Amino acid sequence: MPETRRVLDADGLATLKELALLGALDGEEKLSCSALAERLGASTQTASRRLQQLDELGCVERDIVSDGQWVQITSDGERRLQTEYADYRRLFEQDASVSLTGVVTSGMGEGRHYITLPGYMAQFRELLGYEPFAGTFNIDLTEESIRRRAHLGAIDPVVIEGWEDDERTYGPAYCYPATVVADDRYEPAHVIAPERTHHGDDHLEVIAPDRLRDTLELQDGDEVTVDVEQR
Template sequence: MAEATSTADPDPAAIAALKHVGLVGGLTETKVSCAALGDRLDASTQTASRRLQTLESAGYIERDVVGDGQWVRVTDAGEAALRAEYADYRRLFETDVELVLRGAVTGGMGEGRHYITLPGYAEQFRARLGYEPFPGTLNVDLSEESVRRRGEMAGIDAVPIDAWEGEDRTYGAASCYGVTLVAGDERYEEVHAIVPDRTHHDDDQLELIAPERLRDALDLDDGDAVEVRVAATSRADEPESEAASESPEDDDEGESPADAVETEVA
């Protein structure tokens, strides 16, 4: 997955500049002058130029400087960052907003099972999600529209799974989003979309975990159409993510952060 869509919060000033670049010329290639961008941002030409440099370094735009300005194109990562902002505003002003991602069941690389069962992850799933996942990930090949929209997940509350140190290597962190999986008339509520920081898949693959083998529970085969409904909670709904401060060791029988997530699932 593109690095810039990871959990790092982008610089708000750069995002504001990105928004104006998009408003001037859409998300496809457009000619931008620093003076005009500065006017829109109520800032100097130099500041506008710096913002474009920042956006380029962050991978949010690509540009080609010419004599009287520059051609600027918003990248997929840039669009994802704007969509994450958009999702925040929708959640602020609209109620019951749900992100629905669509795609088809597919086979993966056969590695999901290995990662899901590693003790360093398995303990965290038990403590933070409240269940031991079936060993593997159900892979969903997202539609083009859903690949674009998955950036909105950045504004949704996720259960964090921390990086950990194995005997011979480190294992990366991941985020788990409470979702409902819908296939035809059937739905399965206790599912999480797991987004590893490190993955061999591109943005078009979404991996799901659940206590059961979902192919059996929902009678799924490769190519079957599914909907992944992501719970509508935003990070702004709770003052602080409890899960962020909880370590797997201090889990007890009490309410886990996952309980809070699940009650919000539509």
Template sequence: MSAAAPSTDRERSRLRSKGEELAVLKQLGLAGADRAPLELTSREVGERIGASQQAADRYLVALEKRGYLTRTLVGRRPKLALTPAGVDALRAEYHIYHRIFDGPARISFQGTVASGLGEGRYYLTQPGYAQQFPSRLGYGPFPGTLNVRIEAGPRRQIGLVRHWAGIRIDGFRAGDRTFGGATCYVARLVDHPCHLIRPDRTHYEDVVEFVAPESLRETLHLTDGMDVRVEVEES
């Protein structure tokens, strides 16, 4: 099914603006604004993207409001810097092109087996989640996740995963409590098939969780502190 064309001048203008705002982010990224603030006026930004000073200023204001960049004055010269959200937007764009030209993405990294707080067992056995797994993953997971602690380098790789096409597990409401959703990705842990599961809401940045039909810890004879090799691919 093809997408409908924009039906009004206002909609067409909004689509153009988004593309040009992205062009601004790309130019700032190419110039190194993800690493250090750059002295650039709106006129200079406009020259880089082929737009007027007024249009460039409008794009900069919009990007600042959306939290993608910061603007500070040093004397009479503005300094522009990409925020983590701005860098993340560029990563998402990169992933789209990567998928177009190179196919589904894959990453591999090493981590260390770690014990959790038992939350995985609690959530995986909630009926609202449990009834979704067989049709979406092809199995009902063992009631508990395997936690793998990762260092900063793999953490950046895992950060890219949220832009991938994954297998959604929907959130739900039970009584007066709301349970958030999650996304699963095909994975292999020590060459054993499983799924990486990323909750939409998580307290951990240095731990990733895996599910499988069986206990990964028991099946692979894993203990805390053991190093494991992980491969994850886009669905």
């Protein structure tokens, strides 16, 4: 049977937050289970068990020594904190927004094929109000923007529903209203995040009515910023 991915529960998330407040997000932090237990208002045994669970989930890395342990939050642990942060932004911030910066790069050519499929194109016209250029505008994000990308969770996307034809099923995609900024500003545009993608969090795809490379006179390696905001 396939392995079931364990869920980070509320106690684990609270422990992860305390570790971040102690500095484990920026690098290795030395601590004892008793000190962590005091911050959590729990027993030393409970603190030790939660650390072990976070380790097993891949949220932290630990190096146990004679007088305590060195703990550092992993990239997966940071993403979980970022997701929680995005949820709170949705609750308390009326005007959610995020700016993502990177450099223009060439895509793999898949965008051209999927953007033009009739099941997607009809929804783009209806829900976005335009027919996208046949292809995506691709950006490799900076390290800082990779971290900020999780803030997209605070913004309600336009949902492009999945569909199927006689040959296969196509998954949904989520479109976030955006302005592309280089020497000039361009809108309307949308960051598109397909549910199924070969790209990682370091890569951003944007769709727009025009070929953005031509309109903004951009080439591979040019820096660009994408401002995403609730509309």
